[in-house]
Structures are given as structure tokens and as C-alpha cells.
Amino acid sequence: MTFHVDTSTGKTLGIVDLSGRLDAANSSDLLKTFAQWQQQTNLFIFNCAKLDLIDSSGLGAIVSCLRKALERNGELKLSGLSPKVSMVFELTKASKLFSIFPDTGSAIQSF
Amino acid sequence: MKTLIIVKEKDYDWLRPIFPGIHPLLVPICNKPFIEFLIDFAILAGSDALRLVSDGPLSDVEEYCDNGIRWGIPISYGSFLSSDDMELIMEKNHRYCSGERILSMNGFLFIKYDKQHAYRELFAARPEGEILSCSKGSLSLTGTSGETTSCDETLPLSLLELDSLDVYYRLSMEILSFSESPYVIPGYSIEPYCHIGRNVVISKSAEIIKPVIIGNNVQIMAGSIIGPEAVIGSNVIIDRESTVKRSIVFENTYIGEHLEVQNRIAAGNILIEPESGISITMDDPHLLTGIKSSRSTERLIQSLVHRVLALLIITVQLVPFLLLWPILKIQGRWKKSINSYYTNEEGKTLLLTTTAIERKGAISLVAAALSLDRFSLLFSVLSGRLAIIGSGPIAANADKSAAFHEMESWYKAAVFSYAEAEEWPVSGSEKAIVERYFAVHGNPLLDIAMTIKAFLNLIHEIPAP
């Protein structure tokens, strides 16, 4: 995963590019690193375009990140979900918790 | 009248990768294997015998339908070659067809009928010829019955080409929509739009919304909502607070807690969106898994026997190995390579160190004759990762994967192969023949005999120069 800040809309947005798998093996890393990113901003976009697979731990981690962002009056939106990853979000009803955008561009515009 | 059902592999092959391990003719439609709908119709139409022929494998179907005693109609089976035309197929079944009126169901088609109609009389009055046809098949009559009259009436029947998952899904949903089903659906129907099997445990706080079809041995836990428009197979567990709506859940499936299955097909750990065909395989047991039925004692005895055999061979080989291996190592004739091979477990591969002995000089010939190159593999048998006798392990290469999937059900990665035991050619398609044979006819005693045979054969093998 990579992190960079986008200020094109005048707001400081944290864009996280997730790739590969997000599962039991690396979801705790995401949570730890998220805490560090929160020092820079509270508005996030998780770009899932390169995310192949996610399981319940991975989803749990993303939902925890959402909660942490909301606790500080921030937001976390998702973009670029592949059909397969979308299916997992829909199955677990996690799709109801997030604003989901087809690509990072539209997500940025929505803030 | 007799029925001849002709099914071509190319018409049903699309289903194989979607529901692996299930023969397309046995794929359940509203909890009833597809072939049963055809059998029901054949009987309804007045047949007193049925023959199923295909250019693809039918052993699973034959195992399920057996000789037809369950339906009170004798069922026989046959095969033809993919290149055969209808005429040739009829000739290959000449004895079955001669002197009889034959109803041919040609194609991988679902026949839409209504069990209330008097098809027997309608078919008896019908002259020879094609009754219905579509691009992928037809229903026709050959031969005359005593009472044929000319008939322009269209029969209350239609054909549905089963050529995509979407068609399958919509057919299932359509069958659910009938208050009184035109087909015989398994389960007790206490009220319209509802079929429920035996031993179905529904928690007090769970809700069932019609129309639903539920199989046998199903558990629906607290707070779950099943339906509307749900088909649940047998041996299914729907865990708490989950909903299954407008979906099909295949048998032996576990659906986890707090999940929403809507507009989906769940088969074991595979979740599919029918309209697009997108399918995901879940690795997470909290979400979706297959519930495996066990043939445990059989497998236990077999693995025990294999381990004992491995141990025996290790004892026989130990001394020669300790003596000859160092010498061959120094001579540089002991070649090790590490490769990944397919194992018996779905989709898993195994890293094995295989050894080749360069046959030069007396010592290497003795070592090869004693199968010392297999010595290290024997330990994998002890740990249960390999069988002692089965199919030669197949390297997991990308190009071989297509061929492998075809063989999956009977493949048993092993140290020695049945082909070696039987002195069959050890490569190519003929190897597959003998391995398939023993996969079905194998038993622990036979395996013992075969392993010894293989070991002895290799001793007598004259190595190529």
C-alpha cells in the first residue's frame, strides 16, 4: 500500500492505494499505518483498483479505519472496487457503510 | 415408446468450471438434479425405457440414476463420438431403437412442461417427425405408434436452451414463482409457494418468506431471513442474522453470520453473480464454505496401508541408500531438483525434491533398480502428503493446468504410479487410462499388490542407455 496527499481541491485528502490482498496476514499493518496517516489528515480515499482479494479480517480493518476517521469528524471513502471485491463488500453489508466511487477522480471531487 | 436422450459435451461444458465436481446433468434446479426433470418427462410422455448417451463421461450420472429402479423405468447408457451425426448415433443404438417408437431428446435442453397435461395420449396420437426444435437441439419422434392420427395441435411444451448461468438462474426463479409447481419438486409442500424437506431446523426468531424451496438437514439460525425467492439445498447452515434473498444456495454450504446473499448463487465456497457470471472463491471460513462429507474410515485405512508400505520400503532401501548415495553424489550422478507438483487437495501444490540417477556405471544401475531415487519421496508418504501408489506427480506448470483440471477427481499424487505397476507406457494418454481404472477399482489390498509390482518392475527394468 502507498499513501500520498492530494490538495487539488483545496482540501487535504489522504489517498491510500491498496494492492494485492488484504487479509488476516496484513490487515493489522493497515490499522497501524492508518494511525500514522491520521497525523496528516482526516479525509481519506482508499483506492482499491489494484486490490485483488479481501477477506473478513481485511474488511474489518477497513471498517475500523472508517470508525477512527469518523471519531475525529473525518471521512473515509472508497474508489475503484473491482467486481469481485464489490461482491465481498455486498455480502458482508460493508457496502452500506461506505461511499463508493468508480475511480479516485470522482471520489476526490466529492469532498 | 422408448426415450433416447442425447447430450453432447460441447453443449454442457460451460457448466463444468462454474460448478466443479458436479456433472452438468446432475446440477440441481430447485434442488432436483437436472436429469430428473428429463426422466420425469419421459415417463409422463409414456416411455417404458430410457437410454442416456453422450460423448462425454456419464459415470457420475450412472452412479446417481443407476438402473432407473427409483423411477420404475429401466435406464441404460451408451456413448458416441463427438464427430458422430444423429444418424450414426441412432445406428449405434440400433438394438435399443429397432421396432420401437423412439422419443429423442437431443441437446442440453430443459423441457418446460406441466405435469397435469396428458402427454401420454398426446404423444401416442402424434405422427413421426420433429415436435420441437431450437438452435441447440430438438425433441422428435421416430417410428409409428398404433394410434397415430395426423395432428396439427401444438403440444403444451417448450424447450429452453441451458447455455448460460443467467438462463439457469432465471429458470430457477421462475419455477419458484408457481403456486402449484408444474414439476415434481422435492420436499413437502404444506402451502403454496413453499417446499421444505426433512429435518429442517428453523430458529424461532428466523423468518421464512415465500416463495422458498428448502432441502433436507438444513439449519436456519437466529434472526435469519430466508426469501423471498430462495432455493436452499440440503445440508446447509445459514448462520445468525443473515439474509438469503432471490438466491440459490447449493447443498453442503455454510453461510456465515450477518451476511446478505442477494441475487446470488452460493455453491460451497463459491459465490456467483448470475447476470454477469462473476464468481469469487472464498477462502474465509467466516463467510462462505463448503461442508465436506467424509468417507473417513475408507480413507483412513488406505492412508494407513500406504504409510506402512512406505515404511517397509524405507527399511529395505535404507542400507543400500546409505551405501550408494555418497558414492553417487561424489560421482555426480545424483541429481536433485525441486519442483512444485499438484496434490490431491483442490488447487494446492506441493514442493517436492525429486531425484534422478544418471545411469552410468554399475553402482548407478543398482541404485536405479532399487528405486533409490524415490527414497526421499517415501518420507512424504509418511507425512501424508503423497500416496505410495497412484498417478505420477504432475508438475504444476501453467500449460499443464488445463489438462490437470480434467483429471482432478481421480488424481492421487504418488511415489509409484499404477502405470509402472502394470507395465503400461508411463506417459501420454494411455497412462491416464490405467490410472483412472485404479482410481475407481482401487482398494488397500490392491494397492499393496500394485506397489510391490511397481517396485519389482523397476528392478527388472532395463534402463535405456
Place this chain on the structure above:
Amino acid sequence: MIINEKVVNNITTINLWGTLDASTAPTLRNFKSDAQPASPIVINMADVDFLDSSGLGALVGFAKEKRGAGGDVLLACMNNKVRKVFEITQVYRLFAIYDDVEAATLNAEKKQTSL
């Protein structure tokens, strides 16, 4: 295993009688037919009550030789046990299989005349 060869309508039919297993397979393997090498022949399996992997091997080997010489082997009248062995081993894909000897002979004739 008894092997009996007959010629009907210019087509050689080989009738097999008994079991085709490890002990009898060599009989078939070593059998020399009087038919022309490049001709199609029919093997009548009606009286073969049992077949195992060696028997199968002999049959496949026999057919291979025949086909190599430009001929062919058609099979007729397999009983259920034998047919199931062909099924699980997928050897049914290698042969034209008929449920009637006359139909097989007729088709063999058609093949012969078209050559």
C-alpha cells in the same frame, strides 16, 4: 478366452468369449487376424463378461496396430460391466461402440467401400 473369427459380407467379425484379464490378455495381444490389415473389423463383445485394465490394454493395443496399418476396430454389444470400465477409463472416446453387431458390420462395410 476364446477368439473366433468370421467373415460376414466381406467384413471380419471377431467374437470374443470369456474374460479379458491379465491371464487372457496375451491371447488377444498375440492374435493374428486373417483380415486385410487395412480393413475395418468388428469385435463382438457380447460374450465378454469381464474386463480389467490388462484386458483393456490388450484391446487398445490391438486397435492401435490395426489403425496403424490403415484399418479400424469397431466394438459391439458390451455388457454393463465392460461398458463401465470403458466409461471410467474414458476409453469410450477411442472407439466406435455399437449395441448391435449387424449395425456395426453395416457401418464397417460403409467404411470399407468408401476407402
